[in-house]
Amino acid sequence: MRDLIELAARVGYGARGFVYLSVGVLILLASVDLIGGAVGTKGALDWLAQRPLGRVWALLIGLGLAAFVMWRLLQAVFDADHEGLSLNGMGRRLSQLFSGLSYAALAVAAFGLMAGAPADPAGDGVAQSQARAAAVLALPLGQWLLVAAGLAIFGVGVSNIVKACREDFTEYLACSKRLCRRVAPLARAGHVARGLAYLPLAGLVVLAGLDERASEVTSFGSALEAVERQPAGPWILAAAALGFVAFGAFSFIEARFRRIRPPRELKSPL
Known part of the structure; x- marks a missing residue:
């Protein structure tokens, strides 16, 4: 069982790396106008599902992400990394735990693509985001709930940037000090890119809440396209793309060298 858990965790890190590497490459191609527009993780899955053997890609990525979700739950609930009960x-x-939930949603989306990718992935993503925003606005205090959602997205972005500055990303790697020093910048660049990429979307969601207009909400990829239309936007988008590629590359490093310590007993210390 311990060997199976370790294998699943490594497959999961590899699947995450493949998704972010795909996102980075597609954003880079969008920045030089070789494809229609920038995409996020869901958009990258949609794009892959439209390629030859798309359903096979969707199945493999979905299984890999499901394995990663299992590992995240072992980390969060069963304290696989021995973090303890301290505040930190x-x-x-x-x-x-929140990371596991987000990747669970992405895994479900990947399995859903086995039935067929949407004809217009970008438009479908915007429509879904606007439908969710409209549903929130229809609730009591919906305007402020949508503002809170935007601030939560902003918080996720900032937390990634703070993590890039403060985290020791080599702490859980079983590799030489020389290799660790070389790969740590990949993790820092990746987290900065992820953090900054969330900020435009957060701003649009907050404004949509304040204006009470769901039509102002957009998808992750469309928010990046708005950045591209600004002065020096293509350069900013290209830098973000390289950051996503770096994050994907570091995920592959984790798939190979991360210390995977399955819990001795599947019993929550909580």
């Missing part, structure tokens, strides 16, 4: 440890485990 609980903060890390809570972050791992």
Whole structure:
């Protein structure tokens, strides 16, 4: 069982790396106008699903992400990384739990693509985002709930940037000090890119809440396209793309060298 858990975790890190590497490459191609527009993680899955053997890609990525979700749950609930019950440890485990939930949603989306990719992935993503925003606005205090959602997205972005500055990304790697020094910048660049990429979307969601107009909400990829239309936008987008590629590359490093310590007993210390 321990060997199976370790294998699943490594496959999961590899699947995450493949998704972010795909996102980075597609954003880079969009920045030089070789494809229609920038995409996020869901958009990258949609794009892959439209290629030859698209359903096979969707199945493999979905299984890999499901394995990663399992590992995130072991980290968060069963304390696989031995973080303990300190304030810092609980903060890390809570972050791992939310990460697991987000990748669970992405895995579900990947399995859904086995039925066929949307004809217009970009337009479909915007429509879904606007439908969710309209549903929130229809609730009591919906305007402020949407503002809160935008601030939460902003918080996720800022937390990634703070993590890039403060985290020791080599702590859990079983590799030489020389190799660790070389790969740590990949993780820092990747987290900065992820953090900055969330900020335009957060701003649009907050404005949509303040204006009470769901039509102002857009998708992750469309928010990046708005950045591209600004002065020096293509350069900013290209830098973000390289950051996503770096994050994907570091995920592959984790798939190979991360210390995977399955819990001795599947019993929550909580």
